Amino acid sequence: GAGVSQSPSNKVTEKGKDVELRCDPISGHTALYWYRQRLGQGLEFLIYFQGNSAPDKSGLPSDRFSAERTGESVSTLTIQRTQQEDSAVYLCASSWGGNNEKLFFGSGTQLSVL
């Protein structure tokens, strides 16, 4: 596609349920990032994938959060046993992977945990 695609755009779930968020990066982009943005707050780094290297998971807030990426394509972010504090917009971004490369963001998934 022309840009970074995220799905679903909105997700409402009950506390304790698992959710899976999907990101389709721009074709050819080797780097992929997940960020979380709570209402009125800044972007919080979660995880970074670069090619076939081990991902940088240093931003994942707890072991309930995990992410995978198949090669240089789709990534999924999974949140297990969701809590109300997980409510936020989850943003995915991709880039060509080199230093100083521009990040292209998807429009995000708005997650609401009731």
Place this chain on the structure above:
Amino acid sequence: RKEVEQDPGPFNVPEGATVAFNCTYSNSASQSFFWYRQDCRKEPKLLMSVYSSGNEDGRFTAQLNRASQYISLLIRDSKLSDSATYLCVVNNPGAGSYQLTFGKGTKLSVIP
């Protein structure tokens, strides 16, 4: 000390004004610096990269001071369409990762 700090604002300025934002970062090993713009309820978009020598793009000028570890963004002749939140972004090198850390942003409102 937070990794990337910005004055949250809001900055309320009249059309045509000049406004400047500053951002400080804590990791002296950082090598890449950017300003992104985020409109309300939208995703961030790159405004400009920041180079050591300073760089200008139309009404926007970015500067980097490595010794003091701060970055600035100057907007001249403000337009209504400049109203947005401006995000300072810095890479955090380490363990081979090119992690990018975003500041919380400075909100700008340009008033007619």
